[in-house]
Amino acid sequence: MSAQGQISRKFMFMMAMTCALCAGCNYFNQxxxxxxxxxxxxxxxxxxxxxxxxxxxxxxxxxxFVPLGDLFEKRLYICSLMFCTGLALIGLSAST
Incomplete structure (x- = not known):
């Protein structure tokens, strides 16, 4: 964020790419x-x-999960979701 409280172009681009990849993951396996x-x-x-x-x-x-972001402290919530996702990926990699 800049000194005026506006979002920088780099940050906005990174967030747009993140959203595009998250939504695109629904279709990459087609x-x-x-x-x-x-x-x-x-x-x-x-x-x-x-x-x-x-x-x-x-x-x-x-x-x-998105509405829960309004109810809980975001940093802990995001870290918890990422931890659970990591555990799920480890479990999937161990499956046959």
């Missing part, structure tokens, strides 16, 4: 549906559920 089906030996319809479940999870997060 071109990979056939590869996912082939590698996991499942049908294309079953692998299509990866897109559906990703979008449902994103919407659920928006409806459930």
């Amino acid at each position: 071109p990979l549906i056939y590869s996912i089906a082939e590698d996991l030996h499942i049908s294309v319809a079953q692998s299509g559920w990866t897109v559906v479940l990703t979008q449902i999870g994103y919407a659920t997060g928006l409806f459930l």
Whole structure:
């Protein structure tokens, strides 16, 4: 933030890119549906559920977790969410 309390262009660009990547993650796996089906030996319809479940999870997060940011201290809330996300990723990497 600048001295006048305005957001700098670099910070605004970084936030815009972050939002774009978060929203884009819902769609990045769509071109990979056939590869996912082939590698996991499942049908294309079953692998299509990866897109559906990703979008449902994103919407659920928006409806459930975003409003909690108004109720709790943001720094602790963000760190807790990142910690839980890290644990979930570790658990996923250990799965077969």
